[in-house]
Amino acid sequence: MLVVMHSHATPPQIEQVLAAIRRMNLTPHPLPGAQRTAIGITGNISVVDPRSLEVLPGVLELIRVTKPYKLASREMHEADTYVRLPQTTIGPGTFTLIAGPCSVENEDMILRTAEFLRSQGVHLLRAGAFKPRSSPYAFQGLGQEGLDILGRVRQRTGIGIVTELMDSETADAVEQVADIIQIGTRNMQNFSLLRRVGRSKKPVLLKRGMAATLEEWLMAAEYVMAGGNYNVVLCERGVRTFSDHSRNTLDLSVIPPVKHLSHLPILVDPSHGTGKRDYVPAMALAALAAGADGLLIEIHPEPERALSDGAQSLNFESFICLMEALRRLAEPLGKTIP
Ligand code: PEP
Ligand code: MN
Numbered sequence: 615m616l617v618v619m620h621s622h623a624t625p626p627q628i629e630q631v632l633a634a635i636r637r638m639n640l641t642p643h644p645l646p647g648a649q650r651t652a653i654g655i656t657g658n659i660s661v662v663d664p665r666s667l668e669v670l671p672g673v674l675e676l677i678r679v680t681k682p683y684k685l686a687s688r689e690m691h692e693a694d695t696y697v698r699l700p701q702t703t704i705g706p707g708t709f710t711l712i713a714g715p716c717s718v719e720n721e722d723m724i725l726r727t728a729e730f731l732r733s734q735g736v737h738l739l740r741a742g743a744f745k746p747r748s749s750p751y752a753f754q755g756l757g758q759e760g761l762d763i764l765g766r767v768r769q770r771t772g773i774g775i776v777t778e779l780m781d782s783e784t785a786d787a788v789e790q791v792a793d794i795i796q797i798g799t800r801n802m803q804n805f806s807l808l809r810r811v812g813r814s815k816k817p818v819l820l821k822r823g824m825a826a827t828l829e830e831w832l833m834a835a836e837y838v839m840a841g842g843n844y845n846v847v848l849c850e851r852g853v854r855t856f857s858d859h860s861r862n863t864l865d866l867s868v869i870p871p872v873k874h875l876s877h878l879p880i881l882v883d884p885s886h887g888t889g890k891r892d893y894v895p896a897m898a899l900a901a902l903a904a905g906a907d908g909l910l911i912e913i914h915p916e917p918e919r920a921l922s923d924g925a926q927s928l929n930f931e932s933f934i935c936l937m938e939a940l941r942r943l944a945e946p947l948g949k950t951i952p
Contacts, residue, residue, distance in 0.1 A: 615655040616677040616690050617667055623651065627672030634670060638662060641840070645691055650674070654690045656840050681875070683832040685839035686846070691877045697817045697845045699793050701737035701774040702952060704817075704847055705879045709940070709949045710908030712776050712794075712881070713933065714740040716923035717753065718760035721767070726915050728771040730930050734937055735952060738793065739767075740776040740910060744784060745922060746800050753921040758787060765791040776819060776910075782810045789816055799824045799851055799886075802834050812841020819910070821849045821883070828868055832876055848872060848880040849910055850901075852887035861889020861926070864897050869904045885912035885926045894928060895936045902943055911936075 617631055628644065628651055635642040640657035655662065664676045681687045696705035704710045714727050718741045728739050743760025745753065756763070764775045774793035779785055780801065788795060794817045801807055802823035811818045818838050822831045835846045850869070852862025864887030872880045882901035884894045898909050914920045914927040928936065937951070944951050 615659045615662060615664070616679055617653040617655065618674045618677060619651045619653070619672050620674045621650040623672030623674075627670070628653070631667065631670050631673060634667060643685060643842075647693065652690075654679075654685055656684055681832075682829065683836040683876075685844065686832045686835040686876050686878060688875060688877050693877060695844070695846075695877045695879060697847055697879060699738075699774055699817065701772070701793065704881075704907060706907060707949065708907070709902060709944055709951045710738070710881065711736045711911065711937070711940075711951065712738040712740050712908065713911045713913045714776075715914045715920060715927065716912050717742050717745050717755050717921055718763050718777075719756075719921050721763045723915050724763050724767045725770070727913065728767045728773045730915075732771055732773060734934065737952070738774040738776055739764075740796070740912075742778045742796075744778055744780045744788070746778070746780055746798050747922070757784075761787055761791050768793075779807070779811065782807055785810050785814070789814055792816055794819050794847070796849075797821060797834075802826055802831065805837055808834055808837035809841055812838040812843045814843055816843075817845035817847060818843060819847045819849050819881070821851050822853065822865075822868070824852070824854050824862065826853070828871055828875070835876070835878060846878050847907075848876075848878050849883055850880065850887070850906075851883040851910075860887070860893060862887055864888060866897070866900055866904045866906075869901070869906055873905055879907040881908045881910050882906045883910040885910070885923065889926050891917065891926055891928050891932070894926065895932070895939065898936055899939060899943055902940055902947065902949070909940075 632642045643654040645652045679689045745755035776794040778796040779788045796819045799821045852864045855863040884897035912927040913933045917924045917927040
C-alpha cells in the first residue's frame with residue numbers, strides 16, 4: 615500500500631499519517647519525492663482499513679501495490695534509485711566499474727590492484743576476505759586478516775571496498791571496512807543474513823541466486839529494504855542451466871524486466887557469468903548495451919597464479935583494453951564512465 619500525500623501536505627500532517635500506520639502495527643516508509651511525499655506501508659496490510667487513512671488531512675490517495683515485493687517495486691517507488699557512496703554514485707546515467715581479484719591473497723596484490731584501478735579512474739575495488747568455496751579443502755580466504763588488508767589499502771589509496779559477507783557473526787567486522795557489502799549467490803535467500811544487512815548503514819550488493827527467479831531476487835531485496843536499508847544494488851552473475859560451454863548462463867535478458875519492475879540499479883558480473891576470461895569482454899559490452907548500470911569484474915595482477923577464479927580473471931592489460939572498448943560504446947548510449 616502506498617499513501618500519496620498532497621504536494622502541499624505539511625510535516626505535521628505527514629507525521630500524523632506515520633503515527634496512524636504505526637498504530638496498526640505496520641511499518642511506514644516515507645519516500646520523499648520532487649513533487650510530493652509518498653509513504654510506503656509494509657507488514658500484513660490485509661488488516662488496513664484504507665478509509666481510515668484516506669480521510670486524514672493531507673492525504674491525496676491510497677494506491678494498492680500489486681507485486682509481492684513492495685519497497686523494491688516501481689509501483690511504490692517510481693524514480694530510479696541512486697546509491698551514493700563516498701567515492702562515486704551508482705545508478706542510471708553513469709556506468710560504474712567495480713574490479714579486483716576474487717580473493718584477498720596478500721597486501722601487496724591488493725595494493726597493486728588498488729593503485730592500478732585508481733590510475734584507470736575506477737573507484738571501487740572488489741575482493742573477498744571470506745570466500746564461499748564449493749570445496750572445504752579449497753582456499754577459504756584470509757578472513758579477518760583479509761579485512762585488515764582491505765582496510766589499510768582503503769585508507770592508503772582512498773579506493774572504495776566491496777567485499778562479501780557470508781554470515782551474521784562476521785557482519786560487524788565486514789561492515790567496518792566495506793563501502794558496499796556483497797551478498798553472494800549462495801546466500802541470496804539466507805533470510806537472517808538479509809535481515810542483518812537490512813539493519814546496516816552500508817549499501818548492499820545483492821547477487822542473484824544461481825537458480826533464482828526475478829521475483830525471488832526482488833523479494834530478497836525486499837528483505838533488506840524492509841529493515842530500513844534502501845541502498846540495494848542488484849547484480850546478475852549467471853544462473854544454472856543445461857548449458858556447459860560457460861560456467862553459468864549470464865542472463866542479460868533479466869535487465870529490461872528489472873528496470874521495468876524495480877527502481878534499483880543493476881550491475882552485471884561477466885566473470886562468474888562466463889567463467890572464462892576470453893568471454894568476459896564480449897559479455898561486459900553486451901551488459902552495457904542491454905542497460906546495466908555497471909560491472910563487477912575479476913582482475914588479478916597475475917591471473918595464472920590466483921588462489922581462486924584465475925581462469926576468469928583479466929590481467930591489467932586486458933582490463934585497460936576493455937575499459938577503452940566500454941568508453942567507446944558508452945558514448946553513443948548516453949552513459950558516462952567516470
Ligand atoms: C565472487 O564474487 O567472488 C563470488 C563468490 O560470487 P558469486 O556469489 O556470484 O558466486
Ligand atoms: Mn570469484
